[in-house]
Amino acid sequence: MAxxxxxxxxVVDQWRADFMPVLGADFLRLPNLDRLCAEGVTFRNHVTTAVPCGPxxxxxxTGLYLMNHRAVQNTVPLDSRHMNLAKALRRVGYDPALIGYTTTTPDPRATGERDPRFAMLGDLMEGFRSVGAFEPDMDGYFGWLAQKGYALPDKRENIWLPEGEDSEPGATAKPCRIPKELSDSAYFTERALTYLKGKGEKxxxxxxxxxxPHPPFVACAPYNTTYRPEDMPALKRAPTPAEEGSQHPMLDFYLRSIDQGSFFKGATGAGASMDEAEIRxxxxxxxxxxxxxxxxLGEVFAYLDETKQWDDTMIVFTSDHGEQLGDHHLLGKLGYFDESFRIPLVVKNPDAAARAGxxxxxxxxxxxxxxTILDWLGGEAPRNSDGRSLLPVVEGNTPADWREFLHYEYDFRDVHYSQPERELGLHMDESSLTVVQDDNYKYVHFAALPPLFFDLNADPDQFRNLADEPEYAALVRDYAQKALSHRLKHAERTLTHFRSTPRGLEQR
Structure with missing residues (x-):
């Protein structure tokens, strides 16, 4: 024991699971991540239970499904009553530090409508101590650049335009205008080392x-040319966006509405119009x-080695969600495809060295x-947690009653940058889907749109919807019942184990 x-x-942003060397992405050379995988346990079948960033x-x-925490989109508040990891860590004697962001909109009942946090995409989750914030509006990062002596352009975000005044925004091998020593990744790393060096022996x-690797998709030199387009994996998509969109009305909406400007600073044109060369x-x-x-990460790991903290430290590597990267003619994180929901998870537990690799x-x-984190630190997950500690799995003792399918959700109600409700003829409370998926089949249930059903053995990339095929009717019914039963079992249960009795309050 440590x-x-x-x-x-x-927690990285927008990193999909199949871009992990240990899971088959042999075109990537990531020695520090490889080291972490070699000394920890890598989870092959891991998903985020919601997209995009905030949910x-x-x-x-919080350890809660979307159906329970209800922060259903980036701009929707998180109820302040929910326990979260930071609050729980304080109960076991830790002062949880945060570098980066959580894209959390505050509970309006706990503040006022003039709170400036309601004019941005999201802020920091309650309970964390910020030691290197990116939010609000990346002010921390841009202030750091100015302090370093970098002359910011009038429009600060132009640092992520391609180098050269005549550069055409869009998919490019040109570097961005900021040097790597001043990149956002360098900023987070410096903040991390500053924090760690200040902790001493505590x-x-x-x-x-x-x-x-969140957009804008433009990299600092030399990372802009580290990889070659011709070495990238092949696209998974129908011959045309129109053919792709015929699968489902919601998919058709996003194929028509996503533009390149959200992924490349200053770019124009539809995301679905990108050709194979641009996507590569x-x-x-x-x-x-x-x-x-x-x-x-190599710099952070080297410091942990140097100070002999590597063997005392549980390291968890994961992402908030994935990225379509042109698969199914889509960009971003949305819908129901695996590319958006399957993400990396690596857990290095110093107490389980026998399972390394x-x-x-x-x-x-x-x-x-x-x-998992609370379990390792001697704490306890809240009663209403929808997740379970992975420590038994990491140690090679997966419980007999472990889950038999994956569950995830997506809410596509209107937000200020996307308005599908009118086109799809839906109320905001009808604009949602839930998925249950195992090794064999994937069922997608919509609140008010037709369902989808895929045979993953015959159609792993999910091009053929079988929901209306008579020979699959019994399976569709079975998976719909699984989805409903799962939802009933995970309905909010913070207080449902209490009972009032003639003898007073009891807990079960």
Whole structure:
């Protein structure tokens, strides 16, 4: 057992699971992540239970499904009554530090409508001590740049335009205008080392967040040319966006509404119009951004080695969600495809060295991370947690009653940057879907749109919807019942174990 208990929770942004070398992405060279996988347990079948950033991070840090925490979109508040990892860590004697962001909109009942946090995409979750914030509006990072002597342009975000005044925004091998020594990843790494060096011998918990490989998809030199477009994996998509969109009305809406400007500063044009060469270049840049994070993690790992804290520290590496990267003609994180929901999870537990290097196939979800960390630190997950501690799985003792399928959700109600409700003829409370998925089948249930059903053995990339095929009717029924039963079992239960009796209050 580790002499003292430190936890480093590394949360990257928009990193999909199949871009992990240990899981088959042999086109990537990430030695520090490889080291972590070699000394920890890598989970092959791990999903976020919600997308995009705000809902995903709410589930990760509260241990609750979207159906229970209800911070259903980036702009929707998180109820202040919910326990979260930071609050729970304080109960076991830790002062939880956070670098990065959580994209959390505050509960309006706990503040006022003029609170400036309601004019941004999201702020920091209650309970964390910020030691290197990116939010609000990236002011911390831009202030750091100015303090370093970098002359910011009038429009600060132009640092992520391609180098050269005549550069055309879009998929490019050109570097961005900021040098790597001043990148956002360098900023987070410096903040992490500053925090760690200040802790001395005291136990610590650090949420180390990185913005990358989140867009804009432009990398600092030399990461802009670290990978070649021709080495990128092949696209998974129908011959045309129109053919792709015929699968479902919601998919058709996003294929028509996503533009390149959200992924490349200053770019125009539809995301679905990108040709294969552009997408391969985008993927090469995406990998370059991963390479930069790996180099940054190397600096943090080296400090833990130097100070002999590596063996005292649980390290958890994960992402908030994935990225479509042109698969199914989509960009971003949305809908129901695996590319958006399957994410990395690596857990290095100093108490389970015998399992080092294992690739674990148990089905795991982002809601499991909070209970796992609390379990290792001697705490207890809240009664209403939808996740379970992974420590038995990490140690090779997966419980007999472990989950048999994965569950995740997506809420697509209107937000200020996307308005699907009118086009789809839905009320905001009808704009949602839930998924149950195992090794064989995937069922997607919509609140007010037709369902989807896929045979994953015959159609692993999910092009053929079988929900209306007569020969699959019994299976569709069975998986719909699984989805309903799962929802009933995980309905909010903070107080449902209490009973008033003639003898007074009892707990079950």
């Amino acid at each position: 002499a003292r208990r430190n936890v480093l929770l590394i 995903a991070r709410a589930s990760l840090l 136990p610590w918990f650090l949420h180390l967040g990185y913005w990358r 270049q985008m993927r090469a840049t995406y990998c370059g951004l991963m390479q930069e994070i790996d180099d940054c 294992t690739i674990e196939s148990a089905l795991t979800e982002s809601v499991d991370v909070m209970p």
